[in-house]
Amino acid sequence: MEKDDYEVVIGLEVHAELSTKTKIFCSCKTEFGADPNTHICPVCMALPGALPVLNEKVVEYAVKAGLATNCSIEKNSKNDRKNYFYPDLPKSYQISQYDKPLCNNGYIEIEDDNGNTKKVRILRIHIEEDAGKLNHNEFGVGSLVDLNRSGVPLIEIVSEPDIRSEAEADRYLKKLKSILQYVEVSDCKMQEGSFRADVNVSVHKKGEPLGTRTEMKNMNSFKSISRAIEYEKNRQIEELEKGNSIIQETLRWDDLEGKTFSMRNKEEAEDYRYFPEPDLVAIKLSEEYIENIRKDLPEMPESRRDRYINKLGLSEKDSKNITSSKFLSDLFEKAGEISGNYKAVCNWINSDIARILNEKEIDPEQIKFSAENLADLIKLIDNGTISTSIAKKVLDELFENPRKPEEIIKEKGWIQISDESQIKEVVKKVLEENEQSVQDYKAGKDRALGYLVGQAMKQTKGKANPKMLNEMFLEELKK
Amino acid sequence: MEDITRLTVHELKSKLDKKEITPKEIVKSYINRINEKEKDVGAFVTLNLEDAEKEAIACDEEKEKKEYSGIPIGIKDNLCTKGVKTTCSSKMLENFVSPYDATVVKKLKENGIISLGKLNMDEFAMGSSTENSRIHVTRNPWNLNKVPGGSSGGSAAAVAADLVPWALGSDTGGSIRQPASLCGVVGLKPTYGLVSRYGLVAFASSLDQVGPITKDVTDSAILLNIIAGHDEKDSTSYNREKEDYTKNLNKSIKGIKIGVPKEFFGEGINKEVKEKLEEAIETYKKLGAIVEETSLDVAKMSLAAYYIIACAEASSNLGRFDGIRYGYRAKEYNSLKELYVNSRTEGFGEEVKRRIILGTYVLSSGYYDAYYKKAQKVRTVIKEKFNTAFNKYDVLLTPVSPTTAFNIGEKCNNPLEMYLADICTVSINIAGVPAISIPCGVDKKDMPIGMQLIGNRFEEGKILNAAYAFEQEIKFREKYKPDFRKE
Numbered sequence: 027m028e029k030d031d032y033e034v035v036i037g038l039e040v041h042a043e044l045s046t047k048t049k050i051f052c053s054c055k056t057e058f059g060a061d062p063n064t065h066i067c068p069v070c071m072a073l074p075g076a077l078p079v080l081n082e083k084v085v086e087y088a089v090k091a092g093l094a095t096n097c098s099i100e101k102n103s104k105n106d107r108k109n110y111f112y113p114d115l116p117k118s119y120q121i122s123q124y125d126k127p128l129c130n131n132g133y134i135e136i137e138d139d140n141g142n143t144k145k146v147r148i149l150r151i152h153i154e155e156d157a158g159k160l161n162h163n164e165f166g167v168g169s170l171v172d173l174n175r176s177g178v179p180l181i182e183i184v185s186e187p188d189i190r191s192e193a194e195a196d197r198y199l200k201k202l203k204s205i206l207q208y209v210e211v212s213d214c215k216m217q218e219g220s221f222r223a224d225v226n227v228s229v230h231k232k233g234e235p236l237g238t239r240t241e242m243k244n245m246n247s248f249k250s251i252s253r254a255i256e257y258e259k260n261r262q263i264e265e266l267e268k269g270n271s272i273i274q275e276t277l278r279w280d281d282l283e284g285k286t287f288s289m290r291n292k293e294e295a296e297d298y299r300y301f302p303e304p305d306l307v308a309i310k311l312s313e314e315y316i317e318n319i320r321k322d323l324p325e326m327p328e329s330r331r332d333r334y335i336n337k338l339g340l341s342e343k344d345s346k347n348i349t350s351s352k353f354l355s356d357l358f359e360k361a362g363e364i365s366g367n368y369k370a371v372c373n374w375i376n377s378d379i380a381r382i383l384n385e386k387e388i389d390p391e392q393i394k395f396s397a398e399n400l401a402d403l404i405k406l407i408d409n410g411t412i413s414t415s416i417a418k419k420v421l422d423e424l425f426e427n428p429r430k431p432e433e434i435i436k437e438k439g440w441i442q443i444s445d446e447s448q449i450k451e452v453v454k455k456v457l458e459e460n461e462q463s464v465q466d467y468k469a470g471k472d473r474a475l476g477y478l479v480g481q482a483m484k485q486t487k488g489k490a491n492p493k494m495l496n497e498m499f500l501e502e503l504k505k
Numbered sequence: 506m507e508d509i510t511r512l513t514v515h516e517l518k519s520k521l522d523k524k525e526i527t528p529k530e531i532v533k534s535y536i537n538r539i540n541e542k543e544k545d546v547g548a549f550v551t552l553n554l555e556d557a558e559k560e561a562i563a564c565d566e567e568k569e570k571k572e573y574s575g576i577p578i579g580i581k582d583n584l585c586t587k588g589v590k591t592t593c594s595s596k597m598l599e600n601f602v603s604p605y606d607a608t609v610v611k612k613l614k615e616n617g618i619i620s621l622g623k624l625n626m627d628e629f630a631m632g633s634s635t636e637n638s639r640i641h642v643t644r645n646p647w648n649l650n651k652v653p654g655g656s657s658g659g660s661a662a663a664v665a666a667d668l669v670p671w672a673l674g675s676d677t678g679g680s681i682r683q684p685a686s687l688c689g690v691v692g693l694k695p696t697y698g699l700v701s702r703y704g705l706v707a708f709a710s711s712l713d714q715v716g717p718i719t720k721d722v723t724d725s726a727i728l729l730n731i732i733a734g735h736d737e738k739d740s741t742s743y744n745r746e747k748e749d750y751t752k753n754l755n756k757s758i759k760g761i762k763i764g765v766p767k768e769f770f771g772e773g774i775n776k777e778v779k780e781k782l783e784e785a786i787e788t789y790k791k792l793g794a795i796v797e798e799t800s801l802d803v804a805k806m807s808l809a810a811y812y813i814i815a816c817a818e819a820s821s822n823l824g825r826f827d828g829i830r831y832g833y834r835a836k837e838y839n840s841l842k843e844l845y846v847n848s849r850t851e852g853f854g855e856e857v858k859r860r861i862i863l864g865t866y867v868l869s870s871g872y873y874d875a876y877y878k879k880a881q882k883v884r885t886v887i888k889e890k891f892n893t894a895f896n897k898y899d900v901l902l903t904p905v906s907p908t909t910a911f912n913i914g915e916k917c918n919n920p921l922e923m924y925l926a927d928i929c930t931v932s933i934n935i936a937g938v939p940a941i942s943i944p945c946g947v948d949k950k951d952m953p954i955g956m957q958l959i960g961n962r963f964e965e966g967k968i969l970n971a972a973y974a975f976e977q978e979i980k981f982r983e984k985y986k987p988d989f990r991k992e
Contacts (some may be wrong), residue, residue, distance in 0.1 A: 058648065068604070068605050072825045073585075073603065073604070073605070073705040073831070074581075074585065074591065074593070074601070074603065074706040074707075074825070074826075075584075075591075075603070075607055075702075075703065075705055075706045076600065076703070076704075076705070077702060077703050077738060077739050077740070078740070079737065079738060079740050080740065094799070107821050108820050109820075109824060111824065111827060111845055113827075113829050113841065116825060116830060117819075117824065117825050118824025119821050119824055128651075171829070171830070230950055280818075297540075297869055297870050299820075299821070299865065299868035299869060299870075299873075300868075301817060301818075301821070301868055301873075301877060303556075304710035304711035304741075304818055305707075305710050305740065305741065306740050306741075307740050307741060390782050469629045
C-alpha cells in the first residue's frame, strides 16, 4: 500500500454553545447541570401555540465570533426551519439558518505540519438552537427527555476542506476554541458538550480529484478527533487500495474500540425540508451595529502576546504558550498583577501547571484554584516561607482541593525551616552519618555535596531552606 | 330573561353600566339558552358553565369593575386556555390542557370577560364546514341540516344562535369570514400582525390571525380594541400606536371609494349571491360612496399559492404532535418510528393528513423551487396587486363565499370542491390585509349571504366604518333571525 501517494482532506463543522444567560428563543436560563426539566417554558417545550422570539444577544455573540474569524457579516439574514423527527427535538424542527447565515467567508490562521502559517477558510457561521437531551435508562427503565438544553443557543462554524492532517485538525480546533474564548462568546467546555465537532474526511491520490467523504458526528474530545481521523484515513486508503469505493455515509466513532461504524448512508439521509421560519422576522443589521461590535472586541491573543514580550519581558515561546488559552492568559495576568512577579507566574504556568494539565488530561478551564491562590503561592516562595519543592506539593494540593496556600502549608506543617541553629543541627547530623560522602567531596567529587543536601532535605521532609542548607554544608566541609 | 341573549355586547354593556342587569343575570341567561339550544347546534367542544357562573358572581361582588366585567364570550378551541382543554377539535389533543393562556385570552380576562366554553372547529382549523371536527358536527342555526362553514364554525354558529354574545375565531384562509357569512353574523380578519398569535395553535404561521365574530359591527370594533396590540411574545406582531376602532363608526362614508373587482364575481359564484352583492353596491351608492368596477386578478393564483404555503407551514407546525410529550400516543408500537407513525396516523384526521402530506411534498428537495418558492413569488405579486388597488380605493367589495351554506355531507368527499369555498377569501390572508364579512341579505331559502369588505394594511377603521354604515342602512338583524329549522 502506497500510503504516501494519498492526501487526506478534512472539513470540520464545529458547534459551540454560546454563553448567553438565556436561551435563543425564550428567557429560560442556559445554565448547565440543573435538575432535568427545570429550565423550561412553553416555548422551549414546544407546547401548542408557543412562539419563538430571537434573543438579540445571540446575534451579537455570533457577529463577534464572525468578526474574530475574519468573516464578512451578512446584513440581511434570516432563520429557517430544519425539519426532522427525534424525541429530543420537541418542535420536530430546529430553528437554524439555511441560505443566509450571519457570517460568511472567514478564515483562521494555524501552523501547518511544516511549521508555516496556513489559512483555514471558514465557509460560514450560523446561529441555531440546541436540542434537548435523552436519558436512556437513567431514571428507571426507558428513555426520558430533558429539555433544559432545548433552545440553548449554538453557532455552527463550517470550515472549507482546507485541513490536510489530523495534527492540523487538532491545531485548527484548538485555535478556534481559543478565539471563541477570547471573544467571550462561548466557554467551550468540551466535557459539557459546549464545543463539539462533526468531522468530514476523504482521501484521494495526490493530483487527482477529491474523494468521497464520510462524516463523524458530535465528537467532543480533541484526542478522539485525531484518532478518528487517523483511523478513517487509513480505512479509506485500505478500501481504495483493495479496489473498493468509499460510500458517502455518516459514521459513529467508537472511542473504546478505536473504530468507526456505519450509521446511515446517503440514500437514508434525511430531507430536512428547510424553509424560512415564518414565526420570526428577518434579521437586519446596520453597518453601525457591526462596527460597534468590532470596536468592542476584546484583546485577541496576538496582541496579548506582543504585550507580554514587549512590556513584561517574556520570551516569544512562553508568551505563545500562555496565550494559547484564554484561561491561562487571564490566570497569568491576574496572578502576575497580584504577586508582582510575572516571570515566576509565567514559569509556573509553563512548567508545573502545564505538566499537571497534561498528566491529568484536563483543559485549563477545569483548573479550580484562583489567580489569587497562585499569586499567594508565589509570594510564599518569594518571602522564603516555603521552598520551591514544597511549593510544588502545594500546587498539587491546589489542583485537588483548592484553598489558600497558607492554610495548606499550615495544615500540612510545610513551613520552611530557616532557623540557623535548627539547620546547623541537621547539617551536623548528616555529616556524621555520611562519612564516605564527606571524604568523596574532599577528594574533589563535587556531586557529593548534592547528595548531602538531599539527605538533609529528606530528614526535614523538604522543609529546610535549601539556600541556607547549601551554604552551611560548604562552610562545614571547608573546616 | 330570553331577551338578554339577543342583545349585542354594546347593548349589554350599557345596561350593565346603568345597573339594569347584573353579570350573574347575563351569564344565567346564556346558560339557559345553551341548555336549550346547544343540543341542536353543537357549537361547543367544552362547556365551562359552572366556572362561568362563579366568575359572574365574583363580578357582581367586584368593587372595581373591569371594562367588560361580566360579559361572556366563546373561544375557538385552537386558542390556549389555562386549565381548560384546548383540543383543536382533534383526537390528537382530545385531553390536552394548556398550562398557559393565549395572549388574546389573557386580554379577555384582564377586561373581566367570562368564557362560557371552547368552540368547535375543523380539526386544526383545516376546513370550510367544521365537518372535519373529530369531536362532533356543528349545525347551522338557520338550517340544522346545513354546515355552519368553517373552520370557525362553532364560533359563528354560537353567535348566530345566541349561545354567546360574541366569540373569538381564527382565520388562515377565510376561517372567520366564511362561517360568519354562512351564519349571518359579522366576522373580521385583522391585518396580519395586528393581533398576537401567541397561544393560537399554529396552522399556517404566516397567514393565521385571531379575530372577532360578533352580532354586529360595533361589537366587532369593541372586541378588536380588546385583542389588538403588540405582544413581545409574538415577533410578527406589529408595534404601533393603539387605535380606538369604535371611534369613527358614525363617520359618514360619503365620497369613500369602493372598488368592486370583477374577477371575484366570475364563474362559480352563485347567482343569488351576486344579486345580493349588486343590491349592496346600490346601497353604497345611495349612501354617497363612489363605487367602481375594477380588476384584481388574484383569486385563482391565490388559491394555488395558499394551498402550497399553508400546507407547507402546517406540515412543519404539526410536527410537534408526535406522541412524545403530550397529546395522543398510539397504544401499540414496537419502535420509535412506529410510535410516530401510529400516533400520527390515528391521532390526525383525513384532511389534516392530506395537508401534511401536501406540505411535506412541496418542501421536499427537488420540488421546493417548483412549488414553495414559486408560491412565495406569487405571494409577492398578489401583495403588489392589492397595493395597486389600494392606491385607488379605500375599500374593496367582494362576496365571501361563492354559495350560501351547503348541506352537511355534501362536499365531504370532494376536497377540491371544498377548497373552492375559500376562493374569495384566501388572497386576503396571502396579502396580509384586513377584511370583514357582514350579512347583506338572505337567499330564497332564507339562508344568509355575506359581503366582504377588504381594506389596506392596518385600515380596519375604514372597513369597519363602511360596514357600519351599511349595517345601519339594511338592518339585517332586525329583519332576519335563525329559526333552527330542519329541512
